[in-house]
Amino acid sequence: LAMEQDLRQALTAGSFDIHYQPLLDLSSGEVTGCEALLRWRHPERGMVSPAEFIPVAEDTGLINEIGDWVMQTACTEAAGWPSRVRLAVNVSPIQLKSPTLALRITGALAASGLPPDRLEIEITEAVLIHDDESALAILHQLRAIGVRIALDDFGTGFSSLSYLKRFPFDKIKIDRCFVSDIEIDGSAAIVQAVVNIAAARNMTTTAEGVETVQQREMLRQLGCTQMQGYLFSAPKPAAEARRLLGARV
Numbered sequence: 001l002a003m004e005q006d007l008r009q010a011l012t013a014g015s016f017d018i019h020y021q022p023l024l025d026l027s028s029g030e031v032t033g034c035e036a037l038l039r040w041r042h043p044e045r046g047m048v049s050p051a052e053f054i055p056v057a058e059d060t061g062l063i064n065e066i067g068d069w070v071m072q073t074a075c076t077e078a079a080g081w082p083s084r085v086r087l088a089v090n091v092s093p094i095q096l097k098s099p100t101l102a103l104r105i106t107g108a109l110a111a112s113g114l115p116p117d118r119l120e121i122e123i124t125e126a127v128l129i130h131d132d133e134s135a136l137a138i139l140h141q142l143r144a145i146g147v148r149i150a151l152d153d154f155g156t157g158f159s160s161l162s163y164l165k166r167f168p169f170d171k172i173k174i175d176r177c178f179v180s181d182i183e184i185d186g187s188a189a190i191v192q193a194v195v196n197i198a199a200a201r202n203m204t205t206t207a208e209g210v211e212t213v214q215q216r217e218m219l220r221q222l223g224c225t226q227m228q229g230y231l232f233s234a235p236k237p238a239a240e241a242r243r244l245l246g247a248r249v
């Protein structure tokens with residue numbers, strides 16, 4: 001309950017910040033995306049991880065206000081980026097329960113001037129587990145205006161390939177657990193299978209948590225579209241991230 005009050009205050013006190021992590025195209029080596037990752041500077045506890053406070057925000061419904069703030073702030077930042085760089089924003093399953101979400105996202109896009117096809121929302125399979133028709137309807141609305149939809153953390157939790165049939169994703173984000181093991185066990189075969197499924201269904205793939213040159217080269221050989229990870233950059237404050245967008249690997 002203390003955290004709920006703190007979260008409420010954080011919104012008005014301006015204690016939230018967004019860090020941005022570049023996504024690179026594995027064939028061209030260019031930055032073609034950037035993921036917005038929320039940060040909370042707590043007055044007493046210092047930096048609090050979203051892994052800790054997002055669940056509280058979800059339980060209290062505050063995730064809607066926080067999510068709107070993230071969307072508005074990140075779209076405004078991304079409107080100034082080169083046009084090849086897409087903004088990726090995480091959207092919680094709870095946010096997809098709100099019938100006005102698509103309208104609010106449309107409003108954030110219009111206010112910022114960011115074209116809808118430069119926004120990508122990242123959702124986890126949790127959205128699909130409950131066969132929630134209203135969530136799917138919102139995703140279809142967003143897609144109809146040109147917003148891309150990515151399936152985040154693929155291969156963890158209760159992943160089922162049937163989810164890929166239930167909604168036409170634009171992208172699959174391959175969880176970092178498969179990338180960290182890629183040279184050790186059967187992970188390369190799993191990544192290859194996901195890349196093949198994605199290609200067959202007109203989706204692209206992003207490998208998360210890429211930390212070594214060996215991993216990057218392996219992913220490139222496997223035909224993965226994009227990489228994201230500490231090898232190129234950790235999530236950085238907006239001004240720092242902006243300076244990375246023109247870099248190449």
Ligand code: G
Pocket residue numbers: 036037038049050051054070090091092235
């Ligand atoms: O950077 P990392 O520790 O920051 O993020 C931890 C988790 O928090 C990830 O699963 C990420 O998807 C989630 N997360 C980060 N920012 C946001 C956000 O703005 N909204 C939601 N719903 N989740 C976020």
Ligand code: G
Pocket residue numbers: 021037090122152153176208209210211228229230231234235
């Ligand atoms: O769940 P989601 O994929 O949205 O969250 C991304 C999380 O992964 C964030 O916590 C981010 O800080 C973290 N992250 C990004 N790149 C790397 C990396 O190369 N290695 C590790 N271990 N974590 C990473």
Ligand code: MN
Pocket residue numbers: 035090122152
């Ligand atoms: Mn994500």
Ligand code: NA
Pocket residue numbers: 152153154173175208
């Ligand atoms: Na992820």
